[in-house]
Amino acid sequence: MDWIGITVAALRASVGPVAVAYALAGLGLNLQFGYAGLWNYGHVVAVAAGAYGAAIPLEAGATLMVGVLCGVAAALVVSLFLGVAALRLRLDYLAIATIAFGEIFRQVVRSNWAEPVTGGVFGIQQFARDFFDLNPISEGRYGWGDFSFDHRSLWLMIVGWTLIVIGVLAMYMLVHSPWGRTVRAIREDEQVARSLGKNVFFVRLQSFMIGSVFGAFAGVLLAFANNVNPDFYSLILTFWVYTALLIGGIGRVLGPVVGAVVFWFLFQWFDGFMQSSIAEGWYGNLLQTTDAGPFRFMLLGLILVLLVVLRPQGFFGDKDEALLDAS
Amino acid sequence: MSLAKFPHFKRFIWSIYLIILGAVFIGAMGFPVSGASGQETSESIKGRLEIEDTEAQGPRKVFTPISGVRVTVSQDGREIGTATSDGSGEWSVGIPSRGTYQVRLHTDTLPTGITLTDAEKSELPNVLVDEGQSKTVRFNFGPGTRDTVSRLERISNLVLSGLRFGAIIAMCSVGLSLIYGVTGLVNFAHGELVTLGALVAYYLHTSAAGPQMSLLLAIVPTLIICGLFGASMEMGIWRPLRKRHTSLIALSLVSIGLGFVLRYIFAIVFGVEFRSYSDYSVQDPVDFGWVSIAPKNMLILIVSVMLLAAFGLFLMLTRTGVGIRAVASNRELASVSGINVEKVIMGVWILGTASTALGGIFLGISERLDWRMGLRLLLLMFAAIVLGGLGTAFGAMLGGFLIGLIVEVSTYWIDNEFKVVVGLAVLVLMLFVRPKGLLGYRERAA
Numbered sequence: 001m002d003w004i005g006i007t008v009a010a011l012r013a014s015v016g017p018v019a020v021a022y023a024l025a026g027l028g029l030n031l032q033f034g035y036a037g038l039w040n041y042g043h044v045v046a047v048a049a050g051a052y053g054a055a056i057p058l059e060a061g062a063t064l065m066v067g068v069l070c071g072v073a074a075a076l077v078v079s080l081f082l083g084v085a086a087l088r089l090r091l092d093y094l095a096i097a098t099i100a101f102g103e104i105f106r107q108v109v110r111s112n113w114a115e116p117v118t119g120g121v122f123g124i125q126q127f128a129r130d131f132f133d134l135n136p137i138s139e140g141r142y143g144w145g146d147f148s149f150d151h152r153s154l155w156l157m158i159v160g161w162t163l164i165v166i167g168v169l170a171m172y173m174l175v176h177s178p179w180g181r182t183v184r185a186i187r188e189d190e191q192v193a194r195s196l197g198k199n200v201f202f203v204r205l206q207s208f209m210i211g212s213v214f215g216a217f218a219g220v221l222l223a224f225a226n227n228v229n230p231d232f233y234s235l236i237l238t239f240w241v242y243t244a245l246l247i248g249g250i251g252r253v254l255g256p257v258v259g260a261v262v263f264w265f266l267f268q269w270f271d272g273f274m275q276s277s278i279a280e281g282w283y284g285n286l287l288q289t290t291d292a293g294p295f296r297f298m299l300l301g302l303i304l305v306l307l308v309v310l311r312p313q314g315f316f317g318d319k320d321e322a323l324l325d326a327s
Numbered sequence: 328m329s330l331a332k333f334p335h336f337k338r339f340i341w342s343i344y345l346i347i348l349g350a351v352f353i354g355a356m357g358f359p360v361s362g363a364s365g366q367e368t369s370e371s372i373k374g375r376l377e378i379e380d381t382e383a384q385g386p387r388k389v390f391t392p393i394s395g396v397r398v399t400v401s402q403d404g405r406e407i408g409t410a411t412s413d414g415s416g417e418w419s420v421g422i423p424s425r426g427t428y429q430v431r432l433h434t435d436t437l438p439t440g441i442t443l444t445d446a447e448k449s450e451l452p453n454v455l456v457d458e459g460q461s462k463t464v465r466f467n468f469g470p471g472t473r474d475t476v477s478r479l480e481r482i483s484n485l486v487l488s489g490l491r492f493g494a495i496i497a498m499c500s501v502g503l504s505l506i507y508g509v510t511g512l513v514n515f516a517h518g519e520l521v522t523l524g525a526l527v528a529y530y531l532h533t534s535a536a537g538p539q540m541s542l543l544l545a546i547v548p549t550l551i552i553c554g555l556f557g558a559s560m561e562m563g564i565w566r567p568l569r570k571r572h573t574s575l576i577a578l579s580l581v582s583i584g585l586g587f588v589l590r591y592i593f594a595i596v597f598g599v600e601f602r603s604y605s606d607y608s609v610q611d612p613v614d615f616g617w618v619s620i621a622p623k624n625m626l627i628l629i630v631s632v633m634l635l636a637a638f639g640l641f642l643m644l645t646r647t648g649v650g651i652r653a654v655a656s657n658r659e660l661a662s663v664s665g666i667n668v669e670k671v672i673m674g675v676w677i678l679g680t681a682s683t684a685l686g687g688i689f690l691g692i693s694e695r696l697d698w699r700m701g702l703r704l705l706l707l708m709f710a711a712i713v714l715g716g717l718g719t720a721f722g723a724m725l726g727g728f729l730i731g732l733i734v735e736v737s738t739y740w741i742d743n744e745f746k747v748v749v750g751l752a753v754l755v756l757m758l759f760v761r762p763k764g765l766l767g768y769r770e771r772a773a
Contacts, residue, residue, distance in 0.1 A: 039576055085759050092513050092575060093717075096709050097758045100751045103706055107748045122453045229455070239583050246580070287595065294594035301587025308580045309568065 001280060006272035008146040013268035014261045017153055017225040020160030021047075021218040022263065026245045026256025027167050028214025033242075034250040035175055036207040037187030039091045041238055042098030045082065045105050046212035048233035049075040050219025052109060052118060055228045059127040064134070067127075068220055075216030076209055078105070083208040087201060102235050110230035123229035131224050156225050163217055164257055172253045174210070183207050243304045249314030259314065266303070270296035342563020346556075346588075371461045372400050372430060372454060373419035376412045378441055378468040392416025393441060393468065397433040400454075402426060411436075428454045432466050441468050461600070483617045485736045491624045491693065493731020494631035498686030500708040500723040501638065502679025508655030508718030509672050510565065513579045516586035517683065517708065518701030523589070524553050524684025525691035525700060526597055533605045542606045546688060550681040557680025560585075561673055586702075593698035601695045627689045635724050638682070642720055651675055655718050707734065707747065710754035716767025725765060 013019060025047055032040045053074025058067035086097040109118040118124070135155040141148045149157065174180050186193045186200050194200050226232070240263070247266075248259020274292035277283070287295065307314065376398075377390035392415045400407045400420040407428065410418040422428060431450040434443065443449055444467045456462045503517045530537045531545035564585070568578060610621040642648035653661040654671045662668045690700060711730045715722025730750050737749040757764065 039579075085755075089758060089762055092511075092579075093713075093758055093762050095513060095576075095579065096713060097755055100706055100709065100754045104748050104751045104755070107745070107751075111742070111744045113742060113744070122455070125453075239587070242580065242583070290599075291595045294591040294599075298588050298591035298595070301584045301591065304584030304587065305581050308577050308584065309573075312577060 001273075001276045005146060006269060006276065009272050010265045010267075010269035012147055012149070014265035015157065015161075016149070016264070017156040017160055017221065019260045019264035020157060020164060021222040021225070022241060022244050023164050023218075023257045023260035024160070024167060024221065025215050025218035025241045026248070026260055027164075027171055028211035028218070029241055029245055030211075030250065030253075030256045031171065031174070031183075031207055031214070032211035033245070034252075034255070035180065035187065036183050036204060036211075037091070038087070038204060038208060039095040040098050040208070040211070041095045041235070042082070042100075042102035043211075043215055043241060044102045044233050044235060044238045045078055045098070046075045046215025047219035047222065047237065048102075048105055048109070048230075049078045049212075050216030051223035051228050051233070052124075052219075053216070054220045055124040055127050055223050056117060058130065059124050064130040067130075071220045071223075072213055072216045075212045075219070079209045079212035080205075083205045087204050087208060099235055099238070102233075102238065106230055106233050106235075109233075118230070119228070121230060123227060124223075125227045127228075128224040153225075156221065160221050163221070167214060167217070168253055168257065175253065179203070179206075239304075240300070243300060243307075246304065246307045246312075246314050250312075252314070255314060262315070263300075267296060267300065270299050342559060345563075346559070370423075370425060370456050371419055371421045372428060372456060372464060373417065373461060374398070374464045374466065376416040376418065376432075376466060376468070390416075393438060395436065395438070397436045399431045399433065400428050401431070402428050422456060425456050425460070428456060430454050430464050437468075443468060480617055482736070482739055484619065485739055486732065487618050487620055487628075488624075489732035489735030490728065491620075491628045491731070492735055493728035494628050494635075495686050495689045495693065495727075496704065496707055496711050496731050497635055497724045497727025498631050498689060499683050499704060500711045500727050501635070501720050502675075502683040503708050504712040504715070504718060504723035505651065505655060505675045505720055506679050507712070508720075509651065509658070509668075509675050510569065511575050511578075512565065512582065513575070514582045515579060515705070516582040516589060518703075518705035519586050519589035519593070520553070520557070520680050520683045521687035521690065521701035521704055522593055522698065523556065523701075524549060524687030525696050526593060526687075526698075527552050527684070528688045528691065529597075529602065529604060529696055533602070542604055542688075542692070546685065549688065550684055553684035554677040554681040557676040558673060560680075561676040565676075566669070566672075590698060590702060597696075597698050599698060601697045603695055604691060607692050623692055627693055631686075631689065634682075634685070638678075639721060639724070647671075647674060652720075655720075706754070707750050710750045710757075713754050713762075713764055714757050716764030719764075719766050722764050722766040 025043060028046065029040065029043050032038045032043070050071040052071075054067045054071030057070045058064070062070070082098065082101055086094050086101075089097060108114055110121050112120055114120065115122075132152060132155065135151060137151040137154055139151050141150050142154055143149055175183070182193065182198050182203050185196075186198065186203055190200055193203075222232075244259040244263035245256050246259065247262050248257065249255035271292060274287075274295045275289065278287050278289050278292055376393040376396050378393055379390055392412070394412050394414050394416060396412045396418075397409060398412070398418050398420070399409045400422060402422075407422055408420040410420045412418040429450060429452050432443070434446075434449050437443075448466065451464055454462060454464055499517075499521050502520070503514060506512055506514055506517075528542065528545050528549040531540055531548060532542045533539070564581070565578070568581065573581075607623045610623050612619040612621045613625075642652055650661070650666045650671050651674065653664065653666055654668055654675075658668055661671075687701065690704065694700075707730055708727075711726035712718075712723045713726070714729055715724070715726025730753065733753055734746045734750045738746050741749060
């Protein structure tokens with residue numbers, strides 16, 4: 001078995017454009033879930049709103065700036081609507097409401113009815129020409145041996161990692177500001193925060209919407225990297241971002257970034273490992289080559305279970321911030 | 328370390344291990360895994376050409392296959408392959424790899440009198456095929472959707488179909504609601520319990536490697552197996568986590584992870600294609616004047632109503648039933664009143680998984696089986712229990728029937744593709760307007 005090849009491919013995935021998008025989405029989710037304690041199981045709505053919000057005007061011929069702004073605005077509008085409606089609910093109801101809303105969003109954008117605008121089940125392709133025209137890197141592959149990226153991926157990664165650096169700095173300042181302390185105080189005890197004159201609902205709405213902005217940037221980046229396809233934004237995506245977040249650690253500013261990198265490393269490594277071990281006949285005819293995909297998802301599900309049970313604060317998480325821990 | 332804080336760790340690991348091992352064992356023995364049964368493992372594009380028989384009546388559309396029609400698959404102008412539809416209207420073209428393809432239907436090979444509803448749709452320019460996927464594409468034929476059935480007939484058929492679907496949702500969601508009621512767990516793996524029931528019955532009934540008992544006989548061992556599975560999950564996973572006072576959000580995340588594990592085991596063991604039970608898969612609907620319904624669906628509706636009524640009586644009249652309701656409404660109070668809460672929870676898990684499994688079998692009989700059938704139903708089940716009132720059994724029953732009705736009858740006015748959206752919209756609206764649901768308790772202890 002080509003252990004080095006598998007590991008290099010995994011390393012490539014762990015810093016690639018999709019991992020970057022997961023890190024950005026995770027930053028937002030960390031604010032909502034880790035710091036504010038909101039059970040948002042519909043984070044995918046923000047990501048999808050960002051992607052569609054950017055893709056639709058770009059395809060219609062808007063400039064890149066307008067497209068990206070539209071993506072962020074779409075996520076803000078959707079999260080404002082959802083937040084105003086749902087944030088008054090008890091947390092377990094909030095989880096159900098957000099997950100349902102995410103599925104509504106997906107089913108509407110993939111419908112025939114919306115096809116003239118959203119492209120229906122086909123999604124939207126090749127709208128990111130403006131973005132790649134800005135690419136200063138000349139065509140070719142860059143890197144060492146197998147650990148290399150083409151100019152498009154590299155451009156996406158440069159932009160993405162820059163966004164992550166900005167996002168992490170912004171998040172650090174946010175959570176260490178008086179506002180950030182209010183957010184955490186509300187998570188710990190709503191009544192106490194209220195008695196000190198804080199507007200609990202408004203602060204929650206703010207953190208929900210700011211988290212969605214991060215999700216929107218993730219969506220825009222994903223749209224540039226992979227085109228837009230409605231079935232990519234199923235409720236499952238939210239849960240993978242949760243898994244990545246849990247790996248990295250809840251309530252740590254850098255947690256989601258580390259988590260996304262490790263998640264994508266594992267994802268790709270399991271994939272390579274299962275593909276080659278099945279091809280080499282390790283399991284007889286118990287597993288076929290087509291089972292490699294499902295098997296790696298199964299392993300990641302198992303990781304999610306074991307993480308919550310054994311190390312709820314994640315590998316690098318802050319124990320005091322971990323609201324998953326025994327209460 | 329967290330290990331020390333978690334004395335049941337060994338038991339927990341063991342139970343997860345056993346669950347996986349058991350599933351893989353069933354898989355190895357049971358379903359001929361995809362390769363063995365000669366299923367194609369590589370990518371293909373396929374479809375079935377058929378025209379709706381607008382003269383036929385009944386809740387189900389009747390289709391007549393169209394044979395001898397040529398379909399060409401190409402990529403960037405290069406022809407990949409051509410197929411001709413067979414006697415059942417089916418065609419299939421193998422393709423070399425994942426990617427985007429163009430599929431063209433040769434309209435000149437169509438039998439006279441049959442045309443595409445949209446003449447411009449004879450070529451589908453963007454057919455995306457994923458790795459290992461067997462992509463189904465559809466061409467729509469016919470003289471358009473003429474309304475040959477009277478309005479009254481259409482709506483009464485939709486109502487009946489809604490009741491059938493509602494009965495299935497109700498059967499499946501009673502367990503979800505009661506488990507929430509007695510433990511507070513929002514179980515995102517509940518959809519997989521639906522699939523489990525359907526697939527275990529498939530193994531016992533249809534699978535070539537199974538005992539091939541009749542479907543009605545297979546229901547009994549299926550329910551026992553699934554009930555035991557529920558009990559083992561409660562013992563191995565949920566009880567230890569509760570003892571450790573794990574927060575509810577952590578429990579729900581565990582259920583999400585568990586759902587992934589189970590679902591992808593289903594994908595590996597059962598494969599990713601749709602299948603049917605060998606019994607009762609095709610039945611002609613029986614006409615009752617205003618309504619017509621396949622006998623299997625009629626039976627599912629009647630049996631579900633009887634079972635749900637019996638379950639309701641059990642909850643109202645027996646000691647155990649009263650205990651369950653007491654724990655669901657207030658666990659602490661029930662506990663100090665001398666009810667053995669742990670025992671009640673265990674009972675709810677067994678009954679809940681068994682009834683859910685039965686719902687899954689009904690869904691499989693009425694529609695089709697695949698590894699994600701439960702996941703697709705999950706949000707509608709949530710809609711049902713939120714509508715009826717989270718944590719109550721009667722709420723789940725009422726909510727289930729209502730959601731089934733709303734979802735099906737909405738297609739009278741709204742396009743079919745939005746029916747799930749309508750169900751979910753009811754869920755969201757209900758949460759905003761009246762979160763406790765129609766029959767919910769006023770305020771549950773947090």
